[in-house]
Amino acid sequence: xxxxxxxxxxxxxxxxxxxxxxxxxxxxxxxxxxxxxxxxxxxxxxxxxxxxxxxxxxxxxxxxxxxxxxxxxxxxxxxxxxxxxxxxxxxxxxxxxxxxxxxxxxxxxxxxxxxxxxxxxxxxxx
Numbered sequence: 557x558x559x560x561x562x563x564x565x566x567x568x569x570x571x572x573x574x575x576x577x578x579x580x581x582x583x584x585x586x587x588x589x590x591x592x593x594x595x596x597x598x599x600x601x602x603x604x605x606x607x608x609x610x611x612x613x614x615x616x617x618x619x620x621x622x623x624x625x626x627x628x629x630x631x632x633x634x635x636x637x638x639x640x641x642x643x644x645x646x647x648x649x650x651x652x653x654x655x656x657x658x659x660x661x662x663x664x665x666x667x668x669x670x671x672x673x674x675x676x677x678x679x680x681x682x
Contacts, residue, residue, distance in 0.1 A: 566591040569605055569616040571598055576627050577615040583631055587638040 568584065570577035572595050584591055596605065598614055608623045609616045616625040619637070624630050635643040 564620065565618070566620075567618040568593045569596055569609075569614060569618070570594070571596060571614045574598070574614055579627070580615045580617070580630055580634075583634050583643065586641065586643075587634060589634070589638055 566589060568577075568580060568591050570581060570593055581593065596602070596614060598612070601612060601614075605616065606612060608618065609625045611625055613625055615627075615630065616623065617630055617633075619633075624633055631643065
């Protein structure tokens with residue numbers, strides 16, 4: 557029987573055999589997040605965990621009274637709650653689009669200049 561989690565604690569309920577659990581452990585280690593890790597077998601999850609997570613999946617994160625268990629939600633939550641070092645690119649789509657326009661314009665310019673150089677080289681060979 558597991559004790560009820562402390563509301564101020566960060567507890568990761570994970571499986572030692574699942575890749576998703578390893579991914580969340582890696583993210584938490586990379587961000588230096590203090591946590592308690594409780595290893596469980598997916599087919600032997602205690603009632604206390606099933607009450608927190610009705611989907612019966614691991615990993616499950618209990619943090620500040622919240623329970624998270626979707627892998628994408630977990631990684632985004634950890635990245636927003638602990639912003640350093642960032643896991644994701646921090647620019648929004650508009651900034652990305654503006655950067656892409658500058659990069660693609662420079663690529664086109666370089667390609668045109670290279671084409672012009674090749675044309676001049678071919679003319680010189682004749």
